[in-house]
Structure formats: C-alpha cells, structure tokens
Amino acid sequence: MGLFIEKIQKAERIYVTHRELSFDYVGETNWGFAFELDENGNLDFEALELPAQENLLACFSEDNPLGVEYKGINEWEHSYWQSAIGICKHCGAEVYLSDPMDNDCECGAIYNMSGQEVRCHARDVDYLDAGEVW
Numbered sequence: 001m002g003l004f005i006e007k008i009q010k011a012e013r014i015y016v017t018h019r020e021l022s023f024d025y026v027g028e029t030n031w032g033f034a035f036e037l038d039e040n041g042n043l044d045f046e047a048l049e050l051p052a053q054e055n056l057l058a059c060f061s062e063d064n065p066l067g068v069e070y071k072g073i074n075e076w077e078h079s080y081w082q083s084a085i086g087i088c089k090h091c092g093a094e095v096y097l098s099d100p101m102d103n104d105c106e107c108g109a110i111y112n113m114s115g116q117e118v119r120c121h122a123r124d125v126d127y128l129d130a131g132e133v134w
C-alpha cells in the first residue's frame, strides 16, 4: 500500500440555504412567482432573465397587472455530500475520491476514498500489448 496523497478538498456534507421572494396569484397558494435571493438575502436584478425582470417589476407594480400578492420569503435548506479531491502523486492531476476503493487517475493510479494508493500507476506495457484491460 502506498502513501496517502495530498488533498486539496476534504470530504464533507455541504449545507445550502435557498431564499426566494414569493408572490402568489390572489386567492392561490404556491402558484405565482418566485425570485431567488443570494446568500445575503439580496436580489440580483441584473442576473435575472429578461422575462423574470419584467415579472418582478410587475409584481411590485402598484396597479398589480399580474393579480398577485406578496407572500414573504420562502426559505429551505438542502445538503449534499462533497467528495474529497486529491492530487495524484505521480502526475499531479486532481482525483475525485468518491468511490470507497476505485478512484482512477488519468495516469492509471488508483486511490481509495481515503486517498491511499491501492494500485501502482505504472502499467505494464506487456499487459497492454496482450490486450488485457485493467
């Protein structure tokens, strides 16, 4: 067994909070318009597509052309598992360590999820010539 490789990203669960301004058609629930806010609770108007910009302006318009009412800020959280990334000690490429045992580098080295090398990178030319695929 080889040494552990250097990791440039650790494996961890990432939590992301989403917030959006919510407008429903009058008399309806969860049917209308929503505009995503950034992590600071700000709305980036310039980042919206043109139709979304028009809808947003209409939602805030005094004459209420869309027939909506403001419902506040919706907030929810989701999480996902982020794999560690290691630097291959043979070729320097980044290797995602997402599988328990088999994380292949483009050079042929294989690392386990902990970043420990489980097979030497040096492929035997004779095996390749014989058509054997690892």
Ligand SMILES: [Zn+2]
Binding pocket: 088, 089, 090, 091, 092, 093, 105, 106, 107, 108, 109, 121
């Ligand atoms: Zn490599």
